[in-house]
Amino acid sequence: MKSLIDRISERVAQALERVGVPGDPIVRESQNPQFGHFQSNCAMSAAKKAGKRPRELAAAIVKELDIEGVCEPPEIAGPGFINLRITPEYLSKCLGEIPPGDGSCEDRVGIDPHKSPVTVVVDMSSPNLAKELHVGHLRSTVIGDSVARILEFAGHNVIRENHVGDWGTQFGMLVAHLRRTRPEIAENPRDLVIKDLEAFYVEAKNRFDTDEDFKREARETVVALQQGDPKTRNIWRAFCDESMRHCNHIYDRLGFRAEYRGESYYNDEMRRVVARLEAQMQADPDGPIRISQGALCVFFDEKTLEPDGPPPLIARKSDGGFNYETSDLAAITHRVDTLGATRIIYVVGVEQVAHFKKVFPTVRRIGWIGPEIELVHLAFGNMLAPSGKKYSTRDGGADKLETLLDEAVARARRVVEGTNEGRSGDAAPMTEEEIDRIAEVVGLGAIKYFDLCHALTSHYKLDPDIMLSLDGNTAPYMMYAYARVRAIGRKAGVRFGDLPADAPIIVQHPSEIALALALLRFAAVVDTITRDLHPNVLTEYLYDLAKAFSRFYDRKVGVRVIDASSEATKLSRLKLCDLTARTLRVGLRMLGIETLEKM
RNA sequence: GCGCCGGUAGCUCAGUUGGAUAGAGCAUCGGAUUUCUAAUCCGAAUGUCGUGGGUUCGAGUCCCGCCCGGCGUACCA
Secondary structure (H helix, E strand, C coil), X not given: CCCHHHHHHHHHHHHXXXXXXXXXXXXXXXXXXXXXCEEECHHHHHHHHHCCCHXXXXXXXXXXXXXECCECCCEEECCCEEEECECHHHHHXXXXXXXXXXXXXXXXXXXXXXXXXXXXXXXXXXXECCCCCEXXXXXXXXXHHHHHHHHHHCCCEEEEEECCECCCHHHHHHHHHHHHHCHHHHHCHHHCCCCCHHHHHHHHHHHHHHCHHHHHHHHHHHHHHHCCCHHHHHHHHHHHHHHHHHHHHHHHHHCCCCEECCHHHHHHHHHHHHHHHHHHXXXXXXXXXXXXXXXXXXXXXXXXXXXXXXXXXXXXXXXXXXXXXXXXXXXXXXXXXXXXCCEEEEEEEHHHHHHHHHHHHHHHHCCCCCCCCEEEEEEECCEECCCCXXXXXXXXXXXXXXXXXXXXXXXXXXXXHHHCCCCCHHHCCCCHHHHHHHHHHHHHHHHHHHHHCCCCCCCEECCHHHHCCCCCCCHHHHHHHHHHHHHHHHHHCCCHHHCCCCCCCCCCCHHHHHHHHHHHHHHHHHHHHHHHCCHHHHHHHHHHHHHHHHHHHCCCCCCCCCCCCCHXXXXXXXXXXXXXXXXXXXXXXXXXXXXXXXX
């Protein structure tokens, strides 16, 4: 199913052709209902180019516009706006085209998969395996998961990559510390269990900073690790596995999954990357690849060659070692050449813009990646503590991600308990088990929703009160809206999935028309977010939909559903309820948020 | 110093490739209520879109200067 805006745009574009001024139809949703549902702003800009009067051109476009049955007769307003109002009949027709839902995860609410799917890599979460997941990993995990779900829904082939930090100097330290404190485990690394990874890291770090002998030992361990010493590798591997188990526990709770391909995976690839760069450098001594201050660099931009220009990308350090940039070069080539990606999305904090502004131009400059490959740094701002301060990664332990989740769930439980009193009928008081489950879903949903409803690049302050508020643009509100719609089906004694497919959806009342328009806007929203990857556009849409539903269902400004005046009207409205519920559920699922039948 | 990002209602934030009178929510005030789950609905009030110029039919949006805040700036990831 095409979005309304696309359907109208096509027709306006055809009219523009016929008038002899082909171009962008510039169809937008109208901000103000007095200007209709949609408006085309093409007459003004086209008139400018063609040297015509905007209003006259608008009249000519309207004359050629084949929109009968879709819109009311168009109106021309202001300097040359063409205002379009969709007819209720057309809304009914479009809604009727949406196939019934079977209640499964496959429900597409009538939205077709993308015509030409591509392979997309989403690089997300990327924790350092030396420590536990920290609150700082929340955003990349939640946003990355949502972006992946959005692209999957759109029909693309999504590869979720968790580029975990499982390599580097700190692992020498950790292995050495393990050998000293638990030699028996070092002999049998399979039995490795570390309850508190964070504490273990802090101990090792302290020892490293204070004990010279240990420091030497740690460094020797790094060398042994890098040279592939089997015993050291076994301990290292066991440590990484144990660390991954800690991560997975949290990932499971969050409903998150991704392929683990750590930095260590790229060891060989990094050697090849550097060799390739050296070969290119020798073939083109005056090219962008040069040795500078002992390091193998890529001067990816003319400005980097200037004395005070931005620093070049360093592909190999002057001591011969590799760094983050080397591994990203290796990862890109792997993703393009081996995985076949044509779009790579890095869900990484905004403080790393400079890094990607080196890596992306570099791979293009040296000709490794063509223009057909899209590289995106989906940068996000920090989640700040309620105090307004940045969570610190350095002072270990205090800000474990799991603690944050537990606190949110505990708070959600209090909210659910508080509203569980004085209920009757379908909303009767719940058992402890039910409340536990609801609290988990609501608490985690609240964290995710609060994160995703902010614009990506802005920083936001964690505010548990707002996050779990029952009013406003929050997860509890959205979940409640869903539960409420579902309850209507139960109350009416029908299963939404069993509503007769041929029963027409008739929209007449203003609240029905508003709800129909909101429902049909979903297709356009999916198009937009598939392109721009802004989850907050989706949360805003879902909130609008929930509000449209509240009005539709309101007994003052809305209509009666269960006790509608006729059976046909009742069926029609129940189908609107069903479509609302399905859209909310599909939309929330794209955010990685579960729904509840009761709350 | 240079570079990047931000500054929109009392608060938290939206604002779609430049579109009409700049929007939500929260908080505030007023109204609705014997409910289809009121976790709702209706209404009111609130703005020099940091600031000064420029581009044009039209600027929160694009360009230039300045002020304020955050972040990054050659071998950590």
